[in-house]
Amino acid sequence: MPMRLLTAITPHGYGHAAQALVVLEALCARRPDLELHIATTVPEAFLRSRLDHPFHYHMRATDFGLKMSSALEIDLPASAEAYAAQARMWDSLLEAETAFLDALRPDLLLADVPYLPLAAAQRTGVPAVALCSLNWADIHSHYFHDRPEAGQVRERLLAAYNSARVFLAPEPHMPMPDLVNLRTIGPLARTGANRRATIDARLGLAPDDRLVLIALGGVQGRLPMERWPRTPGLHWLVREDWRVERPDCHAIESLQMPFTDILTSCDALLGKIGYGSVTECAVNTTPMLYIPRADWPEEPYLAGWLERHGIIARVEQQQVETGDLAARVEQMLRCPRPSAPLADGAEEAAGFLLR
Structure with a gap:
């Protein structure tokens, strides 16, 4: 009999989906007969671009992580109210x-890392595994501990997380001392292929240009x-829907390559600290320029890990506003590249799921 696996994924950006998909890829290689269902509002196209195994897509999500006012700024009032509303509706949502x-x-249920599916699995007797480098109970407490509903929210979320057979926490992860079922596993990351020669030819770049x-x-x-100045020999890859009309900017989508191959082929990544960015930069020895996220509790653990296993440099918000980045890029690229860490967390997680 094929195993039917439901994977529920938080749609807060693509990071939770990227974590889960690395594990699903390893699991499906071991169990090609797996009947896979994925429940999330992360775009189906993104999921299929990273997972070859067939799956049923359920466009539903029971959590949201945090509400964002921009790519880097959390909308704290909207997030607090959304959690409060969810607390009032908990019974009907469950x-x-x-x-x-x-x-x-x-x-079996795999959750990265929505809590309502875990609570429902406990009710229905479905075995469940949680997977993530953080949990939303701790994130909620960090930002909203003084709200009147904070105690109730934390109690319910922690109960859901602790109901899982195991909470798999891939390195690097936040400390989560209130989880009684925590199990640390290795990093989750994809290894890309360096296709820089093909990219240079497609974009018309010189061999010594920076990308x-x-x-x-x-x-x-x-x-x-x-607003950014042009720097000779420095080019940027950006999302097509940004509609940046500059000769030194190129659309990521125009390359028609897997994202991890593009990451591996570039001289550096500019972005915010997130689990997937950090681990894939380390595993593919791509230097990372990061834009700090104000008061994001996971950031010290992710950035500290990449300092030990890769090349990382911070750029301030003002530099991003003005585009004063060329000197920082060159400084970072002069650093010797360390050896890549072993990304063995997916195989560990797949073993747990099968057991």
């Missing part, structure tokens, strides 16, 4: 998620590149 699981009847990929982790928003 009933709806329980009905969804009852109808689908999965053999920097700009990626903000799937969160809506853009950088004010129209």
Whole structure:
């Protein structure tokens, strides 16, 4: 009998999906008969671009992570109110998620890392595994501990997370001392192929030109590149929908390559600190320029890990506003590239899921 797996993914950017998909890829290689269902509002096209195994897409999400006012700024009032509204509707939301699981009847649930599916799985007796480098109970407490509903929210979320058979935390991860089922596994990351010669030919770049990929982790928003000065020999790869009309800017989509191949082929990545960006830069030895996220509690752990396993440099918001980045890029690229860490977390996680 094929195993039916439901994977529920937080749609806060693409980072949670990227983590889960690396694990699903390893799992499907071991179990090609797997009947896979994915529930999220992360675009289906993104999921299919990173996973060859067939799956059923359920466009639904029970959580949101945090509401964002830009690619780097959290809308704290909107986030607080959304959690408060969810707390008021908890019973009905849990009933709806329980009905969804009852109808689908999965053999196993994997959650990265929405809590309502885990609570529903406990109700229905479906074995469940949580997977993430953070949890939303700790994130909520960090920002909203003084809200009147904070205690109730934390209690419910932690109960859901602790109901899982195991909470797999890939390195690097936040400390999560209130999880009784925490198990650290190796990093989750894809290894890309260096296709720089093909990219240079396609974009008309010279062999000594610098090419920097700009990626903000799937969160809506853009950088004010129209204000940036042009630097001879420095080119940028940006999303096509940014509509940047400059000869030194090129659309990522025009390359028609897997994202990790593009990351591996570039001289550096410019973006915010996020799990996927950090681990894939380390594994593919791509230097990272990062834009700090104000008071993001995961950032010290991710940035500290990349300092030990890769090349990382901070750029200030003012530099991003004015485009004063060329000297920082060159300084970073003079650093010797360290050896890549082993990304063995996917195989560890796949083993847990099969057991």
